[in-house]
Amino acid sequence: MIYKNLKNLIYKLEPETAHLVGEKFMHGIESIPILKNIWKACNTIDDKRLHQNIFGVNFNNPVGLGAGFDKKGSLIHEMRSLGFGFSEIGTITPLPQDGNPKPRIFRHVREETLQNAMGFNNDGMIAIRDRISHSVPFPIPVGINIGKNKITTEDKAINDYLTLVSAFHEYATYLVINISSPNTPNLRNLQNEKFIKELFTEAKKLTNKPILLKIAPDMTEENAVNLSRFAVESGANGIIATNTTVDYSLISNPQSFGGGLSGKVLREKSFKIFKAISKELYGKTVLISVGGIDSPEEAYRRLKAGASLIQIYSSLIFKGPSLPSEINRGILRLLRRDGYSHISEAIGSEVKI
Helix, strand or coil, X not given: CHHHHHHHHHCCCCHHHHHHHHHHHHHHHHHCXXXXXXXXXXXXXXXXXXXXXXXXXXXXXXXXXCCCCCCCCCCHHHHHHCCCCEEEEEEECCCCXXXXXXXXXXXXXXXXXEEECCCCCECCHHHHHHHHHCCCCCCCCEEEEECCCCCCCHHHHHHHHHHHHHHHCCCCCEEEEECCCCCCCCHHHHCCHHHHHHHHHHHCCCCCCCEEEEECCCCCHHHHHHHHHHHHHCCCCEEEECCCECCHHHCCCCCCCCCEEEXXXXXXXXXXXXXXXXXXXXXXXXXXXXXXXXXHHHHHHHHHCCCCXXXXXXXXXXXXXXXXXXHHHHHHHHHHHCCCCCHHHHCCHHHHC
């Protein structure tokens, strides 16, 4: 209710400014023990029915923060206090980069959708590695999402990814190969079998940590399934589906700066691709679903379709910081309704049939 009343004020701020204000607010709460403890107690759902062991690591609940929110790796403890079961930082590139020119992000409030053309703006590998090293041990599992610099040519792209795997694998619960963002020119060209095979073959020589592939929603189901299957055969430990979409027909007033759409309008497009991938790969690899998840019911739908974990981002902006705990409470309610004693019974229940 507090966030609902504050939203109109927050939406008067430019989105990137609002994000910085939110960061400072969360840092402030985290720095004051009594407030941190109250905040954490209000948001944390610790119920054994939600616990899972994935990649040999304990996840206390299935709700994670999607990549793009914590680009600097500065909010790991804050995300734990918000009730997330895991977080994903990045996208991180080897060299610092400012990203694309502004304006580059817009809230489609009525459609509960973000349009962003950020372009992997981040502090770069060295600064972020130093920052997160001071947060070890992490309070929750942390994925690290990596991408190539804008100035890196396609034929040299593999070097960026391998450099980042070497730099971050000791800290990451898992690593994510991001070749599906629409905001770096020609990045999606790397979604091909030749590049994927070479990348995973070489990356697996550098680390035993899980490496996942994040795919775009703007391909046919057949292509998405084939690419995901090939990635797993080449060594990928999981698939994250999906990134943002460039299908501007989904919104009434697309902004001229382009970029990708996330949030409510992505929901069905993302689910359709995820469901097709799950039909082929459920039980063979770890599947994480992201895109348009904004309620317990939608999260539960993704779990039943085969997702072991789900991620949210845009819905956090439109629904507020209580959303992770609301989703976890809702999943527990839906498990009770369906007679399940543990989340593992619901996961993939519609694929197993």
